[in-house]
Amino acid sequence: MDTSESTDSGTGPEAEKDTEPATGPRRGWRRWAMDTRPLRIPAYRRLWSSTIVTAVGSQLTAVAVPKQIYDITGSSAWVGAASMAGLLPLIVFALWGGAIADSMDRRKLLLITNSGIAVTSVLFWLQAVTGLESVAALMLLLAMQQAFWGLNAPARNASIARLVPAEQLAAANALGSTVMQTGQVVGPLLAGVLIPVIGLPELYLIDALALCVTLWAVVRLPALPPLESATPRRAGWREVVAGFRYISLHKVLLLSFLADIIAMVFGMPRALFPQLAAQTYAPYGEGLALGMLFAAIPIGAVVGGLFSGTFSRARRHGWMVIGAVVAWGAAITGFGLSSNLWIGVVFLAAAGVADMVSMVFRGAILLSAATDEMRGRMQGVFTVVVAGGPRLADVLHGTAGSAFGPRTAVAGGGILVVVIMLTLAFAVPALRRYRI
Known part of the structure; x- marks a missing residue:
C-alpha cells in the first residue's frame, strides 16, 4: 500500500473473521468466477445475504412511486419533480449520516435507519391501500425514505x-x-409483472417485508463502535467539513471521487435514451429499443460481477480505477457512433462491465485509504457523488443532445471521459501509484 496515504486495517475481534486456508491459486473456471472469500466470514455473509432480498424489494418501491404519481397526475413533470424532491434530503442526510457513522456504533445506527426505512415503506403501503391519492404525501414519504437511506448507506x-x-x-x-x-x-x-396481478399497494408491502430480513441480519452483526484509539467525536456540521478537509489532504481519495464524477457527468447518456430510441433506433421498435438501452448497462455490470474473479485480486487499485474509467469512456464513445441497436447495446454492456470494475476498486480505496474514524464521512460523500453525478449528467446530456444531436453528444461525452481521466492520471500520480 502507498505509504504516502494514511491507512489502517480497521479490523478487530468483533469482525468474526475466519482464517482462510492456504488453497493455492484457483484453477479452471474458478479463476474467472466471482471471488467469494468474504462469504466465509459469518458477519459479512449475513450483511450480504440481506442485501439480496432488499436489492429487489427497494426497486419495487422505486417503480411503484413514479407509477402512482403518474396515475394520479397523468404528468411526467410531476414524476420528475418527485425525483428531485428526494435528492436534497439524500444529499444532506448522507453527509450528516457519514459524520454520525464515525461517532457511534454503526450497528446501532443501521438498526435505527433500517427501521425507519421499513416504517416508511409501511406508510407508502397505507396511503396506497386507503386510496389517498395525494402527490404531496408521496413526495413527503419519498423525502423521508431518502433521508433514512442517506443516513443508512455510509x-x-x-x-x-x-x-x-x-x-x-x-x-x-x-x-x-x-x-x-x-x-x-x-x-x-x-414490478412490471406483479402490478397487473397483485396491484400497486402490495409492491410497497413486499418491500417492507424484505426490510425485515435486513433488520434480522443487522441484529446478528457484532457491535461496531468507534475504535478505542479514536478520540471522542461529535456528529455536527463541523465534523462534516472536517471530512471534506480530509479528502483534500489525501489525493488518492480526492482522485477516486473525481474519477467517478468524470465518468458519470460526461459519460452517462441515459437522458438521451428516449430520443435515441425514437429516432436512431426507431426501425427496431421504440419500446424494445428503450428497454434494451436502459437494461444494457446494469446487465453488463452484473456480468462483470459474476466474473469478478478476473480482477478482484488485483493489488494496483489505482490503475484499475483509471483503466476502468477509460474503458467506460471508450465504450460510451462506441455506443454514440453506432447506428445499429444491437451493437449499441453491446457497447453499453461493455460500459457496464467497466463501471463494475470502477465501483469495486473505488470502494476498496475508500475503505482502505481512510482511517476508521473517517470512513463514515468518506462513504457519505461517496453516496452523494453516486446519486448526484447521473442527475448532473441528465442535465448536461439533455442540453448537449438538443444542441448537437444525441449521437454527437454521447460520443463527445465518451471522448471527454477518456481525455480528462488520462490527463488527470498523469498530471497527479497519487492514484496510479496506489496499491495494497
Missing part, C-alpha cells in the same frame, strides 16, 4: 472494512455491487 458501507480483511475489500465490493446491479435489472421487471 454506516453500511463503512462497516465492511471492519468485517473483512483489507486484501478482500475488492472482492466484498464486487459481491455487494453485483447484488445491487442485479436488483436494478430484476426488480423493475418483477
